[in-house]
Every structure is written in C-alpha cells, then in structure tokens.
Amino acid sequence: MTDAIDQLLLNALMEDSRRSLKALASLTGLSSPSVSERLRRLEERGVLKGYTVEVDARSFGYQLQAIVRIRPLPGQLHEVERQIIAIPEFTECDKVTGDDCFIARLHVRSMEQLDTLLDKLNSHAETSTAIVKKTPVKRRLPPMD
Template sequence: MKIDEIDCKLLEALLEDARLSLKELASRVGLSAPSVSDRLRRLEEGGVIRGFTVDVDPSALGYLFQAIVRVRPMPGTLHVVQKLLQDIPQIVECDKVTGDDCFYARLHVRSMEELDTLLDRVSEKAETSTAVVKAQPIRRRLPPVGP
C-alpha cells in the first residue's frame, strides 16, 4: 500500500499519542474529521495500522527483571520448543531467527528464581543463553515513517 505525506503525518501523530481524537488529528493534518476517518480506515484495511494499544510498564506490575534468551533447540525438537516458548506468558516477544540459535525471546520476570523456573521448562529440549537487561536506551520503535 502506498502512503502519502498526509498519511505519514497521521501515523506520526498517532505514534506520539494513539488516543488523539479525530478532531485533533484533522487539525494537525489540515483535513476534515470524516476525511481523517476514511484515511485511518484505509490504513487499517491496508495493513499499515495493525491496531491501537496501550503501553504498560512491566515493573508497575511487579516484573522487576527483563531478560533476552537465545534458544537453540536440540535436533528434531524445533516445533516442540516453539510451542513451549509460546506457552510461557512471561515471554512478551519471540523471534525465529537464522544462525546458530533458532529463537530470541524477550521476557519479564519478578525474580531470578522465576527466570530459572521458566528456563527449566525448555532445558530438556533446548540450550539457552540468557542476558539480563540492565537498561533499554532505545525502546521499541518503528523505523522512520514516510519515503
């Protein structure tokens, strides 16, 4: 789907604050609210906008530690390990990657003991290498919007 400069401005405004009203969005891009509504619907239907969400701080929910786990399944266990990872709710993101490891999983835990317990779930089927996140100087973000 091709997006134009106005679409880019809409996306940038929504990235700053996804709760902006149609009236405010329209004001920012110089269109009427119905025109903005049509554009947003087109961006959703075209798969550019996948959804509107809320950003929750895991530490406010008691998740004090974040870790990135590289997972290398034992031969013949790829699909089993993938299912095991999917069944761990503390894993908030997981990428299937090329290279020596098959998965990179990001997870949040309340304690180091909880981390050990979760890793034990996959230890019979995969080797893991874990890095505890000290800081996140770049939070998850999109690449630049627009041409």
C-alpha cells in the first residue's frame, strides 16, 4: 500500500523522472536518504518499475500518429501479433477484448508510409485507422486513493 508521501513522489516522478533526490526531499519535507529509501521500497515492491524520458517523435520526422484497431482474420492472431512486434513504427499495442484483438499506436512520416505499413497486415487482418489530431490527456497515473 502507498501513503500520501509515496503518491506525491510517484506523481512528481511522472511529471519529471529526472528530479533529484534533493528536489524530491524538498517537495515531501523528508531528507534525501529518506526519499531514497522510499523509492527503493517502491522499486522492490514493483510499484515503481522504471524511470523514463519522453521523446517527441516529430523531431525524428514522424509527423503523424495513428491509432489502429486490428482484427486478425481467423487463425491469424499469432501471425498478426508477430508482425506488429516486428514493425518498429508501432510504438504501443494492447491486446484487447471485443471485436478487435489489438489497439495500437503507430508513428509514421507520411500517409504513404502509413499505407505501406498497413499493407503488411492486410493479408492477415482487417484494420481501422484514426489519425491523432491532439493528445489532451498525456499518460498519467489513475487516482491512487
């Protein structure tokens, strides 16, 4: 179970995973060694799984993001999953319940590249694609209370 200080630390790290122990200590009112110990315990319990950076894919020429719903044809589930994993422009993918088996996020440099990548799946799956215009809610933690 996490307490209010753990939650404050987690939220602070979600905003900026490079915050120093000193900054986290100042934010929580704890000493740096106490913050370090709390983070170590959160890591050991599997609550805190890693520290990461956010990179803007546009700086590498990926001007478009798409959300792709993927419905494998009968008997093609494992092949479709293998293909999704093999295409590096798929940056996230969830296996879901419902009519579609996968919902994936794809970054592409052009509409032509989008067509080329989706063509790789066409003999094994049906796809439905939506272009992302804006992301009003970035990745965040759900309420922890």
